[in-house]
Amino acid sequence: MSVEVKNVTKKFGSFIALDNVNLKVESGELVALLGPSGSGKTTLLRTIAGLEFPDPGTAQILFYGEDVTLIPASERKAGFAFQHYALFRHMSVFENIAFGLRVRPKTTRPPEDEIRQRVNKLLQLIQLEPLAKRYPSQLSGGQRQRVALARALAVEPKVLLLDEPFGALDAKVRKELRRWLRQLHDEIHITTLFVTHDQEEALEVSDRVAILRAGKIEQIGSPEEIYDNPASPFVYDFLGNVNLFSGRVHEGSVIIGDTEFSVPETAGETETSTVAFVRPHDIRITREANGDKTFAALVVRSNAAGPVANLELARVNGGVQFTAQLSKEEFQQLQLKTGERVFVELKNVKVFNEDFSI
Amino acid sequence: MAQKLFKSKTRVLPGFRLTLGYTLLYLSLIVLIPLAAVFWKTSLLTWPQFVQVITSPQALAAYRLSFGASLLAALINSVFGLIVAWVLVRYNFFGKKFVDALVDLPFALPTAVAGITLATLYAPNGWIGQFFEPLGIKISFTRLGVLVALTFIGLPFIVRTVQPILEDFEPEIEEAAASLGANRWQVFWRIIFPTLTPALITGFALAFARALGEYGSVVFISSNIPMKTQIVPLLIMTKLEQFDYPGATALAVVMLVFSFVLLLTINVLQWWANRYNATNLS
Numbered sequence: 001m002s003v004e005v006k007n008v009t010k011k012f013g014s015f016i017a018l019d020n021v022n023l024k025v026e027s028g029e030l031v032a033l034l035g036p037s038g039s040g041k042t043t044l045l046r047t048i049a050g051l052e053f054p055d056p057g058t059a060q061i062l063f064y065g066e067d068v069t070l071i072p073a074s075e076r077k078a079g080f081a082f083q084h085y086a087l088f089r090h091m092s093v094f095e096n097i098a099f100g101l102r103v104r105p106k107t108t109r110p111p112e113d114e115i116r117q118r119v120n121k122l123l124q125l126i127q128l129e130p131l132a133k134r135y136p137s138q139l140s141g142g143q144r145q146r147v148a149l150a151r152a153l154a155v156e157p158k159v160l161l162l163d164e165p166f167g168a169l170d171a172k173v174r175k176e177l178r179r180w181l182r183q184l185h186d187e188i189h190i191t192t193l194f195v196t197h198d199q200e201e202a203l204e205v206s207d208r209v210a211i212l213r214a215g216k217i218e219q220i221g222s223p224e225e226i227y228d229n230p231a232s233p234f235v236y237d238f239l240g241n242v243n244l245f246s247g248r249v250h251e252g253s254v255i256i257g258d259t260e261f262s263v264p265e266t267a268g269e270t271e272t273s274t275v276a277f278v279r280p281h282d283i284r285i286t287r288e289a290n291g292d293k294t295f296a297a298l299v300v301r302s303n304a305a306g307p308v309a310n311l312e313l314a315r316v317n318g319g320v321q322f323t324a325q326l327s328k329e330e331f332q333q334l335q336l337k338t339g340e341r342v343f344v345e346l347k348n349v350k351v352f353n354e355d356f357s358i
Numbered sequence: 359m360a361q362k363l364f365k366s367k368t369r370v371l372p373g374f375r376l377t378l379g380y381t382l383l384y385l386s387l388i389v390l391i392p393l394a395a396v397f398w399k400t401s402l403l404t405w406p407q408f409v410q411v412i413t414s415p416q417a418l419a420a421y422r423l424s425f426g427a428s429l430l431a432a433l434i435n436s437v438f439g440l441i442v443a444w445v446l447v448r449y450n451f452f453g454k455k456f457v458d459a460l461v462d463l464p465f466a467l468p469t470a471v472a473g474i475t476l477a478t479l480y481a482p483n484g485w486i487g488q489f490f491e492p493l494g495i496k497i498s499f500t501r502l503g504v505l506v507a508l509t510f511i512g513l514p515f516i517v518r519t520v521q522p523i524l525e526d527f528e529p530e531i532e533e534a535a536a537s538l539g540a541n542r543w544q545v546f547w548r549i550i551f552p553t554l555t556p557a558l559i560t561g562f563a564l565a566f567a568r569a570l571g572e573y574g575s576v577v578f579i580s581s582n583i584p585m586k587t588q589i590v591p592l593l594i595m596t597k598l599e600q601f602d603y604p605g606a607t608a609l610a611v612v613m614l615v616f617s618f619v620l621l622l623t624i625n626v627l628q629w630w631a632n633r634y635n636a637t638n639l640s
Contacts (some may be wrong), residue, residue, distance in 0.1 A: 051533050073536045086534040090552040090634045100538035103548065135634040148534075155538055 002027035002191040003159055004062040008054040010043055010215075017043040018054070019215035025159075027064070028189040030182070032202035035212035036238070041195045042163055044212070048193065049161050050076040063158050079152030083164040085144040087136040093147050094132040097122055100155035122150040125184070142173040149181075153190070162194035166201065178205050199239050203227060211235050233352050236277050243283070243322035245276045245346070254349055257317045259295040261349045277350040283324035284345040285311070285334060294343040297322075299336050304328065311336065313344065396614065399607040411608045416584050417593060420609075423501060424590040425616070428569035431508035435565050436558055439516025446517070447524040461517045464510055469574025476507055477579040499581035504589065507575040512565030519561035523554055555631040563624040570617055 003025040010018040017040045025031050033041040046052040048061060050073035061069045068076050088096050095102075097119045101110055110118070123129045126146040136144055145165055152160060165181070166174040182205050185192055196202050202209045203223040210220040211234075219231040230236040247256035249266045254276045261276070286294065296316040303310045309331035311324045324344070326334070336342065400408065411417065446458055464472065480487045480497035487497055497503050527550065535545045573591040580587045590613055597606035 049537055051537065073533065074539050074541060076537075077539075078537060080534065080537040082530045082534060084528075084530065086528065086530040088531065088535070088549055099535070099540070099548070103535075103538065103540040103544045137635055151534075151538065 002029075002064055003048060003193070004060070004065075005044070005048065006060040006062070007057065008044070008047060008059045008061065009057060010040075010047060010052060010054050016215050018047065021215070021217055023210060023217060023220070025191060025193060027191050030185050030192045030194075030205065030207045032206035032209045033193060033195045033212060034197070034199060034202040034209050034238070036197060038214075039212040040215040041197075041212045045161050045163055045193060045195050048159070049073055049078045049080045051080070077155065077158045079155060079157030079160045081145070081148045081152050081160075081162045081165050083167045085136070085141075085148045085168075087144055087148060087151070089136050092133050092135055093128060093139070094119055094123070096136070096147055097150045097154050099151065118154060122154055125153075125187075126150045140173075141169045142177055145169065145177065146180075149184075153188075158191070160190050160192040162192065164195050164197070166198075167196070174201070181205060203239070211238060230350070233275075233277065236350060236352075241280050241323065243278045243280060245278065245320070245322070247274060247276055248272065249274045249351065254351055256346075257295050257315070258292065260292055261346050263349050263351050266351055274351050276346070277352070278322075278346045279348065280310070280323045280325040281308075282347040282349075283322070284347065285313075285324060285326060285330075285336075286343045286345065287334065289343045290345065294345045297342055297344045299338055299340050299342060301338060302331075302336055304331055313342070315344075316341070393614065396607045396610050399603055400611050403604045403608060407604075408608050411605045412612050416588070417590075417609060417612075419585045420588050420590045420593045421612070421616075423504065423588065424570060424613075427501065427504045427508050427589070428566050428572075431505055431512050431569050432562050432566035434505075434509050435512045435516045436562050439513055439561065439565075440520055440554070440558065442513070443517045443520040443524055447521060462514050464512075465514050469511065469572065470578060472510060473507060473575030473578030476510060476575065477503065480506060480579070498579055499587070501580075501587055503579040504576055504587060507579045508569040508572060511572055511575060512569050515564040515568060516558070516561035519557045519564065520554055523557040524550075527553060552631075556628050559624060559628045559631055563621055563628075566624075567617060567621060570613065 003023070005021055005023040008018050008021045009016070019040075021040070021044060023044075033044060035041045043052060047054055050068070050071060054061070054069065059069060060067060063076070063078075073080075088099065091099065098115050101115045101118065104110075120129070120132075123132055126149065128143060128146060128150075131139065131143065136147070139147065145168075149160075149162075149165070162181075166177050169177065178201055181194075194206070206223065208220060209223055209226055211218045211226065213234050219226055219235050221229075226235060227239055230239060236242060245256045247254045249255075249263075249272050250260075252264055252266055253260045253262045254266065254274065255261075256276060263276070266274075289296070297313040298316060299311060300314050300321065301312040307328065309326045309328060311326065311331075312321060313324060314321045334342075403411065442461065446454065446461075477498045479485050480490075480503060482488065482491045482496060482498070484498070490497055495502070497506060531549060532545050535549045540548065571591065573589075573595070576589055577592060580589070580592075582588050582592055584593075590609060594606045594609050597603075597609065
């Protein structure tokens with residue numbers, strides 16, 4: 001176990017940023033801390049880095065079994081990369097990366113030759129060798145973040161902590177860089193935690209995702225696990241677009257209006273009102289009604305720009321609006337026009353027992 | 359080239375010619391013409407006369423005091439002004455706004471008032487001077503007094519140039535340095551100080567230039583004895599009172615040229631200290 005967080009609580013005045021958080025990260029794992037703003041994900045990361053300290057109590061932070069709860073950041077050996085890079089602007093790229101080695105006390109500082117070698121190796125790793133002499137102001141955002149990563153890696157940290165590392169970059173560079181981060185991690189296998197509010201990023205890059213809400217870890221698991229089996233309406237909603245239909249649970253199915261959809265996990269429960277969750281891509285549209293398996297809806301708007309077609313629909317019975325996603329071919333076959341009447345079938349309907357509010 | 363400059367295409371901001379013309383006219387009236395007059399008046403002297411005036415023992419002693427004391431005062435202010443700015447930006451304490459306002463006082467106070475006050479305080483029987491008297495240190499009416507006055511008037515320049523840079527300094531930068539293993543001392547010397555250097559140099563140059571030109575407060579705290587405690591502006595004043603206008607302007611020319619060279623050097627230094635802020639190439 002390389003990083004262990006036990007019973008960590010952190011309050012800022014009356015605001016509870018972290019509420020008794022527990023987290024274990026295996027060594028060599030890449031874990032994403034995912035949550036909306038204010039959920040405490042950055043505070044958790046900063047607490048692990050030693051830039052914040054948990055409220056006194058039973059809180060403990062362990063690095064490879066060693067208790068580092070009270071050790072300040074400068075002695076904790078956790079590499080940290082900031083959203084806005086925090087590069088030293090009066091130093092060249094080379095000197096930025098070398099900084100962590102140069103500030104070591106004389107007894108543990110590597111000789112100049114070795115510093116040079118190590119920095120050059122890292123420059124190779126981040127593919128910025130030709131820019132070693134540039135200053136941060138002469139680099140693009142993506143390049144700056146790579147320098148910040150190399151700088152954090154130079155001190156051979158026990159863990160690498162990244163605070164929204166791609167948050168300040170434009171969409172295209174962000175995608176490139178997160179793929180690069182995944183490759184880098186596969187090469188050097190350093191235990192890494194990174195904070196993000198972008199669910200796509202978390203699901204694509206990480207080995208495991210921890211979803212935070214109001215200072216608590218709501219669910220933790222592999223990307224597939226949490227996507228396919230979200231533990232709460234909050235997680236379900238946070239991981240993608242969602243449609244809500246109010247209905248009733250009835251012996252293994254959910255009844256929405258007059259239509260019945262099978263939801264096996266509700267078997268045994270009867271006659272409670274509920275909210276059914278359905279992803280837009282789990283909605284099937286047909287021209288023909290299929291008995292009591294479909295309900296009628298009107299096409300409100302359609303948009304076929306991009307790889308999929310997005311439809312906005314309204315139920316004929318009640319007028320509730322929802323969105324559906326179709327493949328381009330399906331969309332072209334159906335030849336839908338605004339105002340037309342279609343029939344809707346729901347697949348993978350999800351029902352949660354706890355509160356329905358998101 | 360000039361044609362290109364003036365026959366430029368439509369601009370987003372109109373009024374280029376008008377504002378440039380105004381700037382040149384204004385600078386000419388306020389700065390260039392008076393300075394040219396100084397040179398013109400000086401040219402009434404023959405070369406040997408000129409050399410004699412500007413290299414007289416009295417003049418040399420006055421240069422030494424003026425430049426020496428101004429330089430030293432600016433250096434002292436660089437150190438203590440930085441500390442004052444640091445305290446004002448980094449800490450919250452009772453009366454902070456009051457202290458902050460106090461810093462500007464040397465700007466606002468009539469220099470004669472400052473001179474008289476300082477002279478009284480630092481006199482052998484004054485509030486502060488009495489503690490130095492037994493140690494054999496005289497402040498008022500000596501060269502030390504000149505230094506005190508010049509330090510007083512230069513303080514705001516350092517504080518006010520360094521303060522905004524310190525305020526803009528992102529805490530993340532310090533946190534990054536700490537997470538890389540740097541201790542507080544290393545964070546200050548390797549990260550914060552180099553960032554402040556350009557502002558510090560600017561403040562130093564301003565304080566230095568201001569001290570060179572200071573007259574009002576120094577005449578009160580100095581005994582103004584030629585060869586000993588006489589600054590250049592006072593020597594010029596003396597010459598004016600004797601209706602020796604060419605002699606006075608000759609000294610003024612020396613001061614002008616020296617100051618210009620010094621300020622130019624400081625500008626080069628500043629450009630060097632700021633080299634990392636090069637244009638964005640991305």
